Amino acid sequence: MKVFRTIRELREELNSCKQSQSNVSVGLVPTMGYLHDGHASLMTRARGMSDIVVLSIFVNPIQFGPGEDFETYPRDEERDLALAKSHGVDIVFIPTVQEMYPKQVKTKVVVSELTSQLCGASRPGHFDGVTTVVSKLFNIVKPNRAFFGLKDAQQVAVLQQMVTDLNMDVELITCPIIREADGLALSSRNVYLSQEDRTQALVLSRSLNEVREAIDCGRAATAAEARLMLNEIIRSAPLAVIDYAEVLSFPELSRVEDETVLVDMQGEVIMALAVKFGGTRLIDNMLFKPKEALLLV
Structure with a gap:
């Protein structure tokens, strides 16, 4: 080398x-x-x-x-x-x-x-x-x-x-995103996290997984419901300060209108997060095709 x-x-x-x-x-x-x-x-x-x-x-x-x-x-x-x-x-x-x-x-x-x-x-x-x-x-x-x-x-x-x-x-x-065994997305900035920050930061991957499951089974049918659920789960971590928790089309990055039924969308959707824990700003996301997810249920 x-x-x-x-x-x-x-x-x-x-x-x-x-x-x-x-x-x-x-x-x-x-x-x-x-x-x-x-x-x-x-x-x-x-x-x-x-x-x-x-x-x-x-x-x-x-x-x-x-x-x-x-x-x-x-x-x-x-x-x-x-x-x-x-x-x-x-x-x-x-x-x-x-x-x-x-x-x-x-x-x-x-x-x-x-x-x-x-x-x-x-x-x-x-x-x-x-x-x-x-x-x-x-x-x-x-x-x-x-x-x-x-x-x-x-x-x-x-x-x-x-x-x-x-x-x-x-x-x-x-x-693809590489994660720790507990779900935290790997990032060079993870070194900044205190032990408590790191523990609470697990809410990011948990929120993405839970909302994806809710979309798949119809409990979060619309973009508005998915956004609300994302934000509620993240706010359950007391140290979390949300910058954004969004649902957009990908790769256009256009905001999906609140009333849009996600499983009716033809293309790819991204749930994207940026949240601060202490002084550390972490990002995470999940990409998926809602219509394909519906077929798997």
């Missing part, structure tokens, strides 16, 4: 690999580091679909807002490199902020509409930072495929829109 910290060195290595092998495929796994089993699942998927696996580790300052945790975001390069090596990564790209943004950023990639709700509403400018850094990584690495987890399903929808609109020659591969 090779580690590069400059764009020039990374490009030289990739160009050399492509010249020495014909039709070599490159898989990119973009991360902010502090890797966990969710990231490991992306690396494993990339390894199975790519000749060369590139992992990027970069805590991207332009996707953090004022007062957010850019400076304190957890970092552990030695541990990250060991995990990357054990999962068959070929190249790790760990640039500095100065390397990625040597001058003031005057050009940004902005996706409209999809970024105006959910995390985009509570974190203005966040997705502009995400789309800009990912487009930079795509230009630097030139991957055939890029691998993203569905824990941040809004990010996946936004990036797919960017790739489609700008005719980027890269395929986005999405991978």
Whole structure:
């Protein structure tokens, strides 16, 4: 496994690999580091679909807002490199902020509409930072495929829109949410949780599972009933402070009207959550097709 910290060195290595092998495929796994089993699942998927696996580790300052945790975001390069090596990564790209943004950023990639709700509403400018850094990584690495987890399903929808609109020659591969045995979705920010916060945070996965079951059996037939049930279950945890608990179409991320009967919908639905426990904001979601669920009952 090779580690590069400059764009020039990374490009030289990739160009050399492509010249020495014909039709070599490159898989990119973009991360902010502090890797966990969710990231490991992306690396494993990339390894199975790519000749060369590139992992990027970069805590991207332009996707953090004022007062957010850019400076304190957890970092552990030695541990990250060991995990990357054990999962068959070929190249790790760990640039500095100065390397990625040597001058003031005057050009940004902005996706409209999809970024105006959910995390985009509570974190203005966040997705502009995400789309800009990912487009930079795509230009630097030139991957055939890029691998993203569905824990941040809004990010996946936004990036797919960017790739489609700008005719980027890269395929986005999405991978399922990886959870702890008790249901908590893996996140680098879980390290911030106190023991009591973590215990109460289990209400997130529980709310998604219970509402999905209620939709399947008709106890939460409409979008309004599903939203109400989501919120009620989450509020049963005293430390939970809800940012949003929504029901939307996916990948359009359009709000499903209150009176809509969910099992009548043809496409995919997302129940999406963002909830704070102490000072830690966690996201979670569940994607499903209500009509297919009805057929299974």
